[in-house]
Amino acid sequence: MPKQVDHAARRAEIARAALRLCARDGLAGVSIGQVAQEAGVSKGLVQHYFAGKADLLRASAHVLREEIARHVSEAVRDADGPRETLRLVLLAIVELGAHAPVLLLAGHAFLARTVADPEVRDLYRTGGDAVHRDIAALVAAAGPAPGVDPGAEAHALLGLARGLADGVLVGELAVEEAAAVLDHHLGRIHAEPGRAPSPDVPA
Amino acid sequence: MPKQVDHAARRAEIARAALRLCARDGLAGVSIGQVAQEAGVSKGLVQHYFAGKADLLRASAHVLREEIARHVSEAVRDADGPRETLRLVLLAIVELGAHAPVLLLAGHAFLARTVADPEVRDLYRTGGDAVHRDIAALVAAAGPAPGVDPGAEAHALLGLARGLADGVLVGELAVEEAAAVLDHHLGRIHAEPGRAPSPDVPA
DNA sequence: ATCTAAACAATACGATCGTATCGCCAAAAA
DNA sequence: TTTTTGGCGATACGATCGTATTGTTTAGAT
Known part of the structure; x- marks a missing residue:
């Protein structure tokens, strides 16, 4: 097998970038290219980790849920x-x-x-x-x-x-x-x- | 002078269509073409009544404010x-x-x-x-x-x-x-x- | 009746959108 | 060392984006 990366961690990282964008411009403002730029990765990489825009948004929603839960838990x-x-x-x-x-x-x-x-x-x-x-x-x-x-x-x-x-x-x-x-x-x-x-x- | 239309009323009507879209997809989801379709007018007409997207959003914000105020006033x-x-x-x-x-x-x-x-x-x-x-x-x-x-x-x-x-x-x-x-x-x-x-x- | 300017439609432009596809590279298995 | 395969970048495609520029219709002033 080739080099291995923490798949879930990379997805979460990109999803967090997506959340930053959708906080600014709403869900329609989350574009693959913008997310890639915000996350500091290539556009192709975002495609590699997400099947499509819908998948990205779905994952972002779950990451958002976890982030808020973590915030409250720590408090x-x-x-x-x-x-x-x-x-x-x-x-x-x-x-x-x-x-x-x-x-x-x-x-x-x-x-x-x-x-x-x-x-x-x-x-x-x-x-x-x-x-x-x-x-x-x-x-x-x-x-x-x-x-x-x-x-x-x-x-x-x-x-x-x-x-x-x-x-x-x-x-x-x-x-x-x-x-x-x-x-x-x-x-x-x-x-x-x-x-x-x-x-x-x-x- | 040519035929006259209630300029403010038309603007408000188009702005309301824009509000419907931005309620669905956020501010980035408000596109000139979609607004035209939602309002049932041509794309060129939206351009005729608004200088650009920024103008449309600004007007929509004011219409939103008025709509809420009207809602409360009636109550x-x-x-x-x-x-x-x-x-x-x-x-x-x-x-x-x-x-x-x-x-x-x-x-x-x-x-x-x-x-x-x-x-x-x-x-x-x-x-x-x-x-x-x-x-x-x-x-x-x-x-x-x-x-x-x-x-x-x-x-x-x-x-x-x-x-x-x-x-x-x-x-x-x-x-x-x-x-x-x-x-x-x-x-x-x-x-x-x-x-x-x-x-x-x-x- | 003619002219004029506004209302409105239609088209064209480059940029960006989402998606698909290709190719390179590196690392682990052989 | 060779092969394999996932990580990753680059490019291409049609569609839509915002904007600019046209053209056409039409109602009111002259």
Whole structure:
């Protein structure tokens, strides 16, 4: 066999270049030639690693998903309780607007394809629903105040985080202000401000 | 003088076709030929009404702004008090995800250009800040509960509405669920649930 | 009725698009 | 050392891109 290269790593590298482009100009802005130039490789090489533009976009969508998941995972690595975990997850989403706008914008680009492409929609819905379940579980585990429905509250928190991320991205507010808004909201849904009441329901 | 046509109306009509395309494929997906086909006119006509692609996109951005403003204005037309006005404004934003996904997605597409294009950024920031001020004023006029900062709460409400709109668009939740989440949150920031306390500060 | 200028269609141009195909090179198997 | 084969670059193709330049129609002023 001839020389061997880490196939998956090269694909991911090229896909990341594609994400950078689609964050700028949308999915239609991802052209093979531009991706090759952005990744610093030849046009033929992109063809060698991807069967076509559709394959490139599909791979890019999965890489995007992994990058965001990694970003969030790293943020909650040192969290000890459900309350802090919940806070760090939401904060990580908000911080995408400041520290990783490419991921946020590329996500928006793929969101557009959601309305027509069932595959992208499934990817989006599956990921979104999983995040929603996790957040709802964290809300329940964090000891919610009476009258708080974890499912509905998870929708509110997730929506709030996503909306704040956009606000941070355009510079409407700073990350610190967004964090304060987030903390203020979290403070309202938790039982007592300083204590973790509900001993059951793990994160 | 030869035959006269409503220049602005034709431009707006073509721009709306462009918005439909850029909601699907992003700003790079807006080509003169495709716009002509989408609008049902000849390619030369698009050239006649727009100096170039940049002019088309600029006009489309302004039309988008007007469309959203019109959507919101119609929603609050029959509102009587600041509380109902505030609720209808936020609900109108959320409903974009269900009733006018094109406006929402096209907005996301232009949001991407915000990071590089100062003109688009100014347009976005100006509009966003105006909405924020209006919402903050509505919060203040609606009689906020003690400890509620209208400015911060406006950021929270606007972020929540935008995030929920995305959630509704992808089908994570229905408009009714989003409306319930919104009402639940509004109920928390208002003083007494049924009364409009603060008599000053107009909307 | 004629003229004029705007509305509109059609074509042409080079550049870039996506895809297919070819050829070279290097490294591992023989 | 020879052979093999995947990594990789280069080129070619028709289609479409944005733009420029034409030409044709038509309504209103003269």
